[in-house]
Amino acid sequence: MPDDRIWLTGFMATGKSRVARALAAALDWAAVDIDTMVTERAGEPVRAIFARGGEAAFRALEAEAVQQAAALERVVIATGGGTVLAEANRARMRQRGFVVCLDARPETIAARIAQSGEHISERPLLAGGDPLARIRELKAQRQPLYDEADLVIETDELTPDEVTHRIVQAYRERAAAKAAQ
DSSP states (O other): OSSSSEEEESSSSSSSSHHHHHHHHHHTOEEHHHHHHHEEEEEEHHHHHHHHHHHHHHHHHHHHHHHHHTTTEEEEEOOHHHTGGGGHHHHHHTTEEEEEEEOOOHHHHHHHHHHOOOOOOOOTTTTTHHHHHHHHHHHHEEEETTTSSSSSEEEOOOOHHHHHHHHHHHHHHHHHHHHHH
């Protein structure tokens, strides 16, 4: 039986939420965003969760959202950039679906955040200091965990539609290989 959930991982601003919506539409599935689930459950934005309880409070809510999303079927799940930090989250994703990492160079990530019109202070882990240096530092720490994905796609030069097409193709190849076993 083919996987009926696709997890999109990767650093912030690599296109996870946007690609999740496009991929879900292409597969006629639902799209779920872990950060949205967290903010809905908490009743406040991410930066308020960080301000009130720190990163630990956010990560606890995130783990609950991952567990909830893992119970869904026919769904594309956009994870937060740090979702992979918890081994329990990574295990749940591996056991319950096809894991795809959307990757990009730090310079691309910084440019995308700037182009979005979002102020860097809205990203709690990038606030203060040199955002590009912080992106490089965090991404380097997380990269081995992102690389555990079943598929890694470099998104720097790709449109969301091109990324979606590549994932659909890989997903179908994986489903065909599993069916042939």
